[in-house]
Amino acid sequence: MSSVYQRIRRKLLAWYDKSKRDLPWRNTKDPYCIWVSEIMLQQTQVKTVIPYYERWIKTFPTLEKLAGAPELKVLKLWEGLGYYSRARNFKKAAKIVAKELGGKVPDTVTGLQNLPGIGRYTAGAIASIAFGIKTPVLDGNVKRVLSRLFCINENGSTSASEKRLWQKAEDLLSLRRPGDFNQALMELGATVCTPKSPTCLQCPLSSTCRTFLKGDPELFPPTKKKAPAKKIEVSAGIILKNKKVYIQQRAKDGLMGGLWEFPGGKRKKDESPEDCLKREIREELGTDIAILNKAMTIKHTYTQFRVTLHVFNCCLSGGRLKPSECEQWKWVSLKHLDKYPFPAANVKIVKYLADRTSAINC
Numbered sequence: 001m002s003s004v005y006q007r008i009r010r011k012l013l014a015w016y017d018k019s020k021r022d023l024p025w026r027n028t029k030d031p032y033c034i035w036v037s038e039i040m041l042q043q044t045q046v047k048t049v050i051p052y053y054e055r056w057i058k059t060f061p062t063l064e065k066l067a068g069a070p071e072l073k074v075l076k077l078w079e080g081l082g083y084y085s086r087a088r089n090f091k092k093a094a095k096i097v098a099k100e101l102g103g104k105v106p107d108t109v110t111g112l113q114n115l116p117g118i119g120r121y122t123a124g125a126i127a128s129i130a131f132g133i134k135t136p137v138l139d140g141n142v143k144r145v146l147s148r149l150f151c152i153n154e155n156g157s158t159s160a161s162e163k164r165l166w167q168k169a170e171d172l173l174s175l176r177r178p179g180d181f182n183q184a185l186m187e188l189g190a191t192v193c194t195p196k197s198p199t200c201l202q203c204p205l206s207s208t209c210r211t212f213l214k215g216d217p218e219l220f221p222p223t224k225k226k227a228p229a230k231k232i233e234v235s236a237g238i239i240l241k242n243k244k245v246y247i248q249q250r251a252k253d254g255l256m257g258g259l260w261e262f263p264g265g266k267r268k269k270d271e272s273p274e275d276c277l278k279r280e281i282r283e284e285l286g287t288d289i290a291i292l293n294k295a296m297t298i299k300h301t302y303t304q305f306r307v308t309l310h311v312f313n314c315c316l317s318g319g320r321l322k323p324s325e326c327e328q329w330k331w332v333s334l335k336h337l338d339k340y341p342f343p344a345a346n347v348k349i350v351k352y353l354a355d356r357t358s359a360i361n362c
C-alpha cells in the first residue's frame, strides 16, 4: 500500500502545483488570514467567500483589530454569509488569543481546538497550512475523494465511518508538505472529483482510483436523501415613529443569532398575514398596531427553509412598547439602518426603506 500512497502523494502534489486556483488566502502563511478563510469556507463555496474575505482583511487586517471590534461591526461584515455563530465565535476566540495568549495564534491542533468555533477539521487546516504541522483534514470534499479513491462505502455520517476516513486521511498525508497536500485533496474534490459528473479523465489519480477503474465513482460515497426545504410564511411590520423605525435584535444563541430584524413572526394555520402580524406584535411588543398598507412580499430561500415574508407598513395604536422576546431593541433613523446586520430577507426591507426615505413623513 505504501508505494500506492507515495504515487498518490506525488501525482496529487504535482497536479496541485500546476493547477491550483489563485485564491487570496493562498498567498499568505499568516495564521490569522488562514483562520479567516477556513471559518468562512465552512458550509460556503469559494466564489461566495472571496469578496467577504477581502472585505474582512481590509477591515480587520490583524487579529487584534478583530478582537477590539464591536460585535455589531463584525456581524455586519458577515451579513449574508449565514451560520452567524461562526462570526460570533471567531470574535470571541480572537479576544482570547489577544488577551490570554499574547496575540499568538496557537500552533498545535489541541491549542487551536481549545478556542471557540474551532473543531478538528479547522484546527487541522490552520495547523497544517500555516504552521506545517503533520496533521490531516477531513471535510466534505476530502471524504468524497477518499471514498472514491479507495472504494470506501462510507460517507462519515456515523462515528465509526468518520473514524475510518480520518485514519485514511492520516495514512495518506504527505509528511513533507502536509499543508499543500491537505489543500490539494480539498482542491481536487472541489474542482475535479465533484459530487456529480467527476471529470475523471482529467484527474491525476485516475490510474489508482478504485471506483474509476470499476466504473462507478458517482455511487461513492452513498448519499442521504435531503429533506426538501420547509416552507414557512411570516409577517413583519415596518413600524415608524418620528422618522425612526423599530428594530430588534434576535436572541444570540438562536438561529441567525445576534442579527437585527423587523418585528413579526410565523403565520398560524387559517390566520391571515395581517392578523398574524397584529397577534405577533401584541405577543412580542405588548402593544397594538394599525396596518396602513402592504409594503411588499419577499420570497427567500435559506439553507433550512423557504420563507414567504409579508411586509406591512404600520403605526402604533396601543400603549407603550414592552418588547419581551429580543436581546435588545431600538428606534433607528432610516439613514443609520444600514449599520445593522439583518438576515437576507430583512435586507430587502432595508433597501425598500432606503429607496423611500425622502417620502416617509411619519
Ligand code: SF4
Pocket (backbone or CB within 6 Å): 145, 148, 149, 192, 193, 194, 198, 199, 200, 201, 203, 204, 205, 206, 209, 210, 211, 212, 217
Ligand atoms: Fe475522483 Fe474520478 Fe479522480 Fe477517482 S478518478 S479521484 S472518482 S475524479
